[in-house]
Amino acid sequence: MTIQAISDALLIRATNDFVAIECRLTGSDQPACFAIPFDALAAREGRQDDTVRFEQATDMVTLRWFDADIPQSAQFSTSEPISMPELPSAFMAIDRQFLDAMADERTYGDEITNQGDQDDLGSPATGPRAAIGKIRRLRRRGPRHPTGVAVNRRPEIPTRGDGRKPMIAPAVGANTVVQSPPQRDYISFSAISTYQQCPLKYFFKYIEGLEDKFATTSLALGGAIHSAAEFHFNELLAGSPPPDHDTLRGVFWEEWQSRCNAASIRFGKGEDLDSVEKTADRVIAAFRDSEFARPTGTILGIEEELRLPLIPGLPDILGRIDLIVDTDDALKIIDLKTARSRWSTDQAERAGEQLMLYAALAKDLVPGKPMQLEFAVITKTANPTVECFPVSLREFRIERTKRVMESVWSAVQSRHFYPAPSPMTCPSCSFRNECDAWIG
């Protein structure tokens, strides 16, 4: 989206492959021209008429406004301003549902299916080595998306049953109902966890298929740290020496940038790019110095997706395991967390449901070998720490986790969706406008 101030108007321009729109607001502004992601305006949420101030730096634009008298800001990379196409020589009327269909295509047009991984992971293994071989094949394949995001780390996006994208033209006619977003054919722990936080948030994200309009600094920072750690372990898996600080820093910023492109980053009070940079440098240094960065044993999988029909009557359960290491004594299943403060042993035990699920998914990787579950927790503090917390693997906790998933799935099937407002969840929820407008 391009914003251009000329002597007597502000021009706001947006284009895609099909449509070019220019909105002209009369008034006088300082001459300026820059382009920002379309979703930048969503960061503001537009519920009041308060002024939004744009501050342009070399290659960044900062939006500033007030929400309930609290100063807010969001920062975006700028790109080349777009040029508008020539006006067509003739115009014709279109069905009003055409724009709905265009919006659907924007939401689902970039759909990625996990079919390749499903083919690999969904078929029964013929032995432990075969299972490990599958992980290794996936790792070798390991293509990176042009955005820099590893393909197997794409957001979970619902797929149609036939694996094809929704179509626009044939589905739209004067009496045609535009179809609802398709349902996914698997359940992940993060989806269940979202429902537990707020059932209405689950509805917007996983049933309606709405995209996040913004991400918090904490989420983006955590994702970028994950990417740097993933790169580090991939290098070790390939037999290369550990990457140096600057290389991991580059991976961090590549992922940060791809997250900026996907959704605006909402900075909290006292946060800006400088503070993110300082935190990133400290965390990377602490990670490289830690025992966690030098695992003993053979790395079998990094950010691996395992998918199994674990619970009768439910879709497949899908888990993405950060690190799988085969040691002399056990198969280690490790989940990496980034946190604002240090964890306690009790906190790690209580958060262990996710690892219980991963244990159930990974139980046939090396039959007969004991499994060890572990959280690796990196703090994003002034003096970052990297600590590993073993979590006890107990059969009854696995069963309990399965029962929780059954209950949540049953509630989803019965369409039990309602808002669960919370000061912990709502401030970082992308769907506040939709939530305000929701009438049940």
Ligand code: SF4
């Ligand atoms: S704003 Fe709060 S209550 Fe509403 S959907 Fe989001 S998390 Fe749920």
